[in-house]
């Protein structure tokens with residue numbers, strides 16, 4: 001297992017904002033100190049504008065250089081464009097490692113799955129997972145399947161991937177939570193599985209299983225996982241009911257698929273985030 005990390009990703013924050021540097025810093029500390037999972041470390045690749053333009057508009061790239069908040073949840077920070085670009089670079093590096101036979105997890109911030117083709121929103125600036133999938137497709141590595149188990153709908157990933165041949169997207173999310181999209185499938189390749197907030201754990205697991213099977217039915221040669229850990233029962237931002245063993249199960253599914261797989265960190269705001277990530281990775285590694 002390789003973790004892709006650039007320590008600069010903890011260098012920005014806004015007091016009181018839930019998407020804190022400690023999410024990544026504490027997770028990296030746990031992964032470095034634990035002994036049950038052998039880990040290698042890697043850095044993001046450099047990302048050129050051409051790669052960003054696979055999923056975003058030129059207007060969005062220009063907007064990223066304007067020093068003004070993007071929405072109430074999504075502040076401008078010094079060098080946020082560079083931070084967001086390095087998150088994309090980490091997703092692409094993880095994708096490349098997966099293709100070379102090495103499972104890889106991009107442990108970075110900002111997250112990406114709410115960033116749409118034309119706009120930043122919901123703590124997200126560039127749509128890292130969508131861009132990694134589109135880059136893989138452009139290199140002839142598809143079909144690519146993207147699985148998003150963050151408690152919030154991956155509207156940005158969907159916006160960048162809808163209608164794209166050779167790429168399928170599935171999201172399992174709390175249907176009555178932010179951003180409110182993802183109530184039904186979109187086009188031929190975006191599969192949405194909304195779950196009402198507070199649903200029993202078995203309902204969540206059933207939705208996850210169904211979405212995962214729909215993706216496997218597309219016979220992908222590469223799988224990207226948008227790994228958000230905020231469907232956890234103790235997460236402060238939503239009303240999911242998953243437990244740490246469920247994230248381990250999701251890792252086990254990745255392994256059992258036999259398909260090269262990479263993952264990127266999306267949300268996850270509880271103090272247990274490091275432990276949830278570790279269990280996901282342990283399941284993926286065969287535990």
Ligand SMILES: [Zn+2]
Nearest residue numbers: 150152230267
């Ligand atoms: Zn989320």
